[in-house]
Amino acid sequence: MLHETLTEIYNRLFERFGPQHWWPGQTPLEIMVGAVLTQNTNWANVEKAIANLKQASLLDAQKLRRIEAADLAPLIRPAGYFNLKARRLKALIEWLCDHYEGDPGQAARRSAEGLREELLSVRGIGPETADSILLYALGKPVFVVDAYTARILTRHGLIAPPVDYHGIQALFQNTLPRETALFNEYHALLVCCGKHFCKPKPLCGNCPLQPMPHEIEEFY
Numbered sequence: 001m002l003h004e005t006l007t008e009i010y011n012r013l014f015e016r017f018g019p020q021h022w023w024p025g026q027t028p029l030e031i032m033v034g035a036v037l038t039q040n041t042n043w044a045n046v047e048k049a050i051a052n053l054k055q056a057s058l059l060d061a062q063k064l065r066r067i068e069a070a071d072l073a074p075l076i077r078p079a080g081y082f083n084l085k086a087r088r089l090k091a092l093i094e095w096l097c098d099h100y101e102g103d104p105g106q107a108a109r110r111s112a113e114g115l116r117e118e119l120l121s122v123r124g125i126g127p128e129t130a131d132s133i134l135l136y137a138l139g140k141p142v143f144v145v146d147a148y149t150a151r152i153l154t155r156h157g158l159i160a161p162p163v164d165y166h167g168i169q170a171l172f173q174n175t176l177p178r179e180t181a182l183f184n185e186y187h188a189l190l191v192c193c194g195k196h197f198c199k200p201k202p203l204c205g206n207c208p209l210q211p212m213p214h215e216i217e218e219f220y
């Protein structure tokens with residue numbers, strides 16, 4: 001039953017929105033950097049910050065390791081919280097350099113579980129950022145949960161508040177085939193649905209998930 005419902009949601013979203021081609025980023029390192037920069041801001045701002053890093057030829061793990069956080073911060077200013085994010089970025093890059101010689105490909109050879117534990121021990125890396133890195137930069141079949149996912153599932157009665165990140169993640173991971181490509185596309189499609197339709201005030205009328213049974217409750 002749950003498998004059918006989650007599959008139906010995926011199929012409807014994919015049919016409406018098509019492939020999302022996530023994550024926007026040319027290299028695994030750029031995706032890792034983007035995963036930190038996108039915390040609490042929209043992607044357009046992240047793009048500006050990444051463009052600054054590219055212009056300064058800083059999208060390189062060893063260079064990012066060497067630069068001081070105080071010098072990095074102005075470059076990523078467009079992403080907001082730039083002092084905090086500079087420190088977080090430095091912490092992530094230090095982890096990558098200390099454990100994997102700054103090479104995401106080397107990191108990807110470790111198990112998802114081991115990597116996740118390591119990432120969560122890096123200051124400023126929470127479950128959503130860690131899982132975004134695991135899925136989109138390192139190719140691990142880990143489902144990324146975000147506020148849109150929680151909202152859509154709650155409104156359709158598939159979960160009940162209070163929502164729990166790992167409970168929602170387990171719901172997907174234990175129900176669907178554990179496939180990187182599927183989790184990649186599914187998360188991106190949920191974000192697309194959330195941005196266009198499942199807003200704080202939902203636009204159910206033209207949403208591809210209408211008329212699935214759902215309850216409209218202000219959750220956030």
Ligand code: SF4
Binds near residue numbers: 156203
């Ligand atoms: S907008 Fe309405 S139909 Fe669409 S996902 Fe949200 S609650 Fe469901």
